Amino acid sequence: MKTFAVEEVAQHNKPGDLWIIVDANVYDVSKFAQLHPGGVGVLTTKSVAGQDATQAFYGLHRAEVLQRPQYARLKIGQVQGQEPIIQASPSDNSQVPYAEPTWLSAGYYSPYYTESHRRFQKEVRKFFMEVVYPDAVKCEENGKRISQEVVDKLCENNILAMRLGKGKHLEGRTLMGGIIQPEEFDHFHELIINFELGRLGTRGYVDGLLAGNVIGLPPVLNFGSPEIKNKVVPEVLSGKKFICLAISEAFAGSDVSGLQTTAERDGDFWVINGTKKWITNGMFADYFTVACRTDGAYTVVLVPRSDEVETKAIKTAYSATAGTAYVTFDNARVPVQNTLGKVGNGMQVILSNFNHERWMIICTALSAQRRIVEECLKWSNQRVAFGKPLNAQAVIRSKLASMIARVEAGQNWLETITHQMNNMSYNEQSDKIAGTIALLKQFVTKTGRETAEDATQIFGGRGITATGMGKLVENFHRTSPYDAILGGAEDVMGDLGVRQAIRKMPKNARL
Template sequence: MNTMATREYDWDEISKHKKKGDLWVVIDAKVFDLSKFADLHPGGANVLFTGAVAGKDATRAFFGLHRHEVLLKPQYKRLQIGNVRGQTESIKALAAGELSNVPYAEPTWLTSGYHTPYYTEKHREFQKVVRSFFETVVRPESVNTEESGKRISQTVVDKMAETNIIAMRLGPGKHLEGCSLMGGILKPEEFDYFYEAIIHTELSRVSSRAVVDGLLAGLVIGLPPILNYGTPEVQRKVVPEALAGRKYIALAISEAFAGSDVGGLQTTAVRDGDHWIVTGTKKWITNGTFADYFTTGCKTETGFTVILIERGPGVSTKQIKTAYSSVAGTAFVTFDNVRVPVSNTLGKIGAGMSVILSNFNHERWMVTATSISAQRLVVEECLKWANQRIVFGKPLTSQAVIRAKLASMISRVESCQNWFESVTYQMNNMTYAQQSDKLAGPIGLLKQCVPIIFVGRSWPRYVSRCGRESAEDATQIFGGRALTTTGMGKFIENYHRTSGFDAILAGAEDVLGDLGVRQALKKMPRDVRL
């Protein structure tokens, strides 16, 4: 802050500075000298005079146009020359790790006065440390890479590896043995899926949808088959370097020919002695542009098989342009007669479907965690904006239609949160095999959404479709500001543009809805009738 910012001024003195070349304004009890800045103002100098803010309190006008973060930028902080005598600022930025006090901006387990059967004080302690890490280390990187489209820097990846965040995103398991979690705040044997959910939640709070994927989501979904089905030799070679952030992995299943039809894949692996000869293409592969390994679904003579393919001769990748930033590394992957050791087979030859389907549960659960967190940010942004935006002399919240939209958004995110926590509790108390048997359907239904007719209207529930419904409502609340990539509505614009990814990645929502019902029908008892 400017050293002169400690000075105090009376309103009589402030009101004198209201002409060109001598312009002061007050924003939240802080006095700013805009005399030299006026001609550089993005909206033009005249706005500062015709807007009746020169020499006056411009707090309401400022927050009708700008986010609070603007005042925190160095080039604008330097414009502050002092404070209004007898007044103190009322709008403050949250410190790293601090909780939001906006209603529904945090899940109830983090909200004062509420209770939870799932989380402990240890979870709360862990959450605070994780949030502080993501806000200080990842948030700045997220802003830069979202705009540039470049891969996440190795420096950030290294810091994530040092705290073992990369390993923790894979859930509890043997891979955590001997690890120091977040500087030793947690023992590996204490780690459960609620701790992992905290990591996904906090990552989503500070990252765009593309950055969430760009921060090694490919490894999160591509490494588990190696951990669970790879030979000891493959695990010793790949796992340590992957968890250390030195090697990247992508899950290569989807194809232009097959889409959600995993059984219809056309990439082939033909046996040639101790090697596979792999030929084919993969599409929409997250992190594929910078992956060192590809956990790949192939057709073999005895059926669908999963093979780990290392980048090398015959392997090429090409970036795919999508609706979100290229920081995610979405790729078209070509395998041209690639020789792969048979020892790189993950699981039994011909039994690849069980390898992939069991892996999908965790991936889909992860997608719901990040989506729910993003939806909470939507609620928080809309509550803030509707409360500070003045129309027809009143805040937006005075409009019943706006309150109705807010009510729907809050109801959606809370229903999603509660079902998610219930499923997570079951994961904590089931083996990997039990999760595959009992939770594939519920997780599929959790990720997707089916409109339920209730009291004469369709109430959208569950995560991916709820997200798109809230994106639409938020866009209406922010109006034109929701159409621009910067400024007041920048988060809403990004979320509206990218929320559809949650409905497609890890399985299209309609396919998952059908999966959930088919799983239920398989378990229907034969001795029941109306």
């Protein structure tokens, strides 16, 4: 690495011969100045040209700008006797207070996580930052579905299988290159995957990263015939085929029982007719796990894509990378063997999915919320207004206090629930924690929207600008209402939790 004295850098201070220092690194911006999105003028001013422009730079750009290859190559060396101090690798855990959950903060303890989780988290963070993040940023912007290359790597590491939770489907699989054994895998490992996904700050892609598999495949795994399971599960978990869950309709959202799609028997076939709305990954799904009406009851049927199945994109406020679809079944014929569970037992199949889906949404929503807390702590520290950093203002610190308290409360509640999931049977979970999961989902989505509002104020104009400094805040502010609706609307969640508590009121309870 070439080194330069500060005095030498200072010689290069005019258009055509222009160097600057950012975080002890020397950049030759002589040619780049003409292309600079912020203009030439700002680079040739006296306080910047040939000078240490670190503070000015970080007041206006995200650190990742200098990591983009086209800008990284402007670096020609380092200042003699100085070392860069800005955290370089996005794969490292953040040192900013509250940016990581307590268990990942140096010097803190947790009763839930072991060495296995720590090892796993390091690998998963690295994988998500190096392999997934560049694809997430691209797809979030251009609306294309997740690239097959990333899907293949997710499958190589068995991340799609791990996202279904612990269980038999992990047997014999090599998890993250063998860093943990399938029998070690528990819901905290799964939480780690969801957290790394949520913190990418690209909400459309969070669903685009095959949320349809996470909610559409369990009914096949738990209720499909051996023939169906043996065919479909390996196809989906190897990333060769995609699946989605199709319950909601224009006629039925919160009130699932209002669904109108029908499955009628014709010999050994079901004939499916109807429409489904807001189906995540529906645009590129090969299989649809469809809730249907059959003779006054409900039955879930696995419907493969065919000419009788049409998918149309729904234009949502988040990125089309999620593949949200309006699905029409027009006399789609499906063998009766594709029934998932017993005929007429569809409501049980549908309900069996909800706790895990809601828990997953809580994980990704909470880690996205925490990422916003980190963004605000950093920004309010580096943005100078009225001659002081923003965090010198009591009103800003008060907003930060509320944000921190909200995310920490959600995290602690989530970890308690995850611990119960690790220790309870499926039936115990339905009985004891379905209501609590619903209440936590309501809490995390309500607090998420409060944090989105506070963060937007703290970031000012940048908080509503889709690129640059505030891009994560803008994405979160635009998309945090999603988690308050999909997987069960917020008010319905709160009501469900309280109704479950009321059912459990002891008969002898009196004031």
